[in-house]
Amino acid sequence: MAKTAAPDNTAVRVALWRAMHVRVDSPPHVLEDEIGLRLVAPDDGWPHRPDMDPVGTKGFRAAMVARARFVEDLVAEQADRGATQYVLLGAGLDTFAQRRPEIASRLSIFEIEQPETQAWKRQRLIELGFGIPDWLHLVPVDFEANESWWERLLSAGFDPALPAVVASTGVSMYLTNATNAATLRQLSGLAPGSTLAMTFLLPPELLPAEDRAGLEMSAKGARASGTPFISFYTPQEMLAVAHESGFQGPHHVSGTELADRYFADRPDGLRPSTGEDFLIATT
Numbered sequence: 001m002a003k004t005a006a007p008d009n010t011a012v013r014v015a016l017w018r019a020m021h022v023r024v025d026s027p028p029h030v031l032e033d034e035i036g037l038r039l040v041a042p043d044d045g046w047p048h049r050p051d052m053d054p055v056g057t058k059g060f061r062a063a064m065v066a067r068a069r070f071v072e073d074l075v076a077e078q079a080d081r082g083a084t085q086y087v088l089l090g091a092g093l094d095t096f097a098q099r100r101p102e103i104a105s106r107l108s109i110f111e112i113e114q115p116e117t118q119a120w121k122r123q124r125l126i127e128l129g130f131g132i133p134d135w136l137h138l139v140p141v142d143f144e145a146n147e148s149w150w151e152r153l154l155s156a157g158f159d160p161a162l163p164a165v166v167a168s169t170g171v172s173m174y175l176t177n178a179t180n181a182a183t184l185r186q187l188s189g190l191a192p193g194s195t196l197a198m199t200f201l202l203p204p205e206l207l208p209a210e211d212r213a214g215l216e217m218s219a220k221g222a223r224a225s226g227t228p229f230i231s232f233y234t235p236q237e238m239l240a241v242a243h244e245s246g247f248q249g250p251h252h253v254s255g256t257e258l259a260d261r262y263f264a265d266r267p268d269g270l271r272p273s274t275g276e277d278f279l280i281a282t283t
Contacts, residue, residue, distance in 0.1 A: 005119035010091035010170070010227075012040050013051055017061040018068065020047065026052045026268045031065040031072075035095040039124045059214060059273030066258040066272045071167045071197055072096055074280075076103050078165045078195055083104045085164035087153065088112060089183075090171035093121060097136050108135050110158055112149055115140035150186055165195035170276075173201040173229045181241055182230060184281075188246030194283045196247075200248050211273045235277060242281050253262035 010253070014034030022029055024047075040046075051057060075086055075096070084107060088094055091111035095103040109116070118140045125132060132138065137156045141149045166187055172180050180200075187196050204212050219229045233241070235252040242250035255274040263271045 005116045005123070007040070007093060007120045008104050008114065010019055011113075011117055012042075014064050014170070015040050015093040015095075015133055016042065016046060016049075016052060017057070017064045020052055020054065021061055023047065023066045024116055025058075025270055026266070027059075029065075030062070030262045031069045033065075033068070033095055033099060035098050036093050038128055039093055039095070039121065041124075058270060060218075062259075062270050063135070063255065063272035063274075063276060065263050066255070067169050067276065067278070068094075069262055070253070070258055070278065071169060073102065074195065074273050075107075075165050075167070076100075078163075079103055079106055082193060083163045083165050083195070084108060085110065085158060085162055086156065087164055087166040089166060089168035091147070092117065092170075097133075098125070098126065098130050104134070105135055108137065108157065108159075110137045110139050110156055112139045112141050112153065114144075140274055149257065160189070161191050163191045164195075166190070166194070166196045168196075168197075168198040170199060172181045172198060172233075173231055175231060176229055177231055177241075181245055184245035184247065188242075188281075188283065189225060190283050196279070196281045198279045198281075200233045200238050200279060201229060201231070202275050202277060203234060204275075205276050206234065210276050215275045238277075238279050242279055247281040250279055253278040253280055 001203045018031060018033040019037035022032055022034055046052065075083075083236050086104075086107045089112050091113045094111065097109055113121070116136050122132065122138055139149075139152050139156045141152045143149070158164075168183075175183070184196075201215070204215055207215060235254070239250050239252060254277050255272055259271045
């Protein structure tokens with residue numbers, strides 16, 4: 001008997017943190033996303049889950065909305081500059097297509113995710129009345145079966161001759177260094193004018209003490225769930241891998257930069273935890 005499709009636990013947690021930002025943090029909200037909450041449809045007690053604690057997890061919550069806002073700002077900017085495709089590697093329960101149709105409908109969007117999470121999301125989008133518009137392509141890839149995400153992407157209609165934005169957030173830490181390097185080599189061959197935004201985890205010793213404990217807790221939870229963190233990079237190491245993979249002029253955007261951009265002068269003092277930075281690379 002086939003298993004019932006179910007969303008990945010990490011994808012659910014991120015969706016709920018994004019909703020918690022709107023529910024418990026003071027305006028202005030860095031990202032307003034409660035569609036993910038509608039997709040998940042948790043029971044009424046969800047705000048009281050230990051991993052939703054408004055105080056204890058506020059740094060993680062802020063970090064999730066900061067990285068999402070950064071990517072969405074980048075996509076909007078690149079769409080205005082001529083990008084026609086947007087690829088989400090490890091899309092989870094992302095809701096950009098539903099929340100920002102004025103931008104999304106100008107693009108061909110390709111969401112790559114594990115088959116069970118994606119089948120569940122497809123069903124929920126239909127049940128909630130969002131449907132699957134022609135420009136939104138849900139691309140299931142079974143990474144555990146070593147399926148080629150690139151081949152599946154091409155089969156879904158992606159055109160490597162046209163400029164694209166590729167976002168990979170919260171993925172690289174689960175992959176080996178060799179797999180991350182292979183992914184970067186593949187993406188360095190995208191059409192000129194394409195942009196990659198990829199997050200990576202910093203080694204714990206580079207974090208301040210208050211954030212190191214949170215990273216160690218996350219790593220422990222990842223191990224317990226059977227998806228351990230495998231790869232950590234210093235910014236210099238990440239830039240070197242990008243250079244070796246064929247990217248010209250990659251640059252690093254730190255979590256501190258995102259905090260300064262999106263959380264400056266907040267009266268509630270909300271700021272993201274550090275530990276996950278961005279590699280930005282263009283072709």
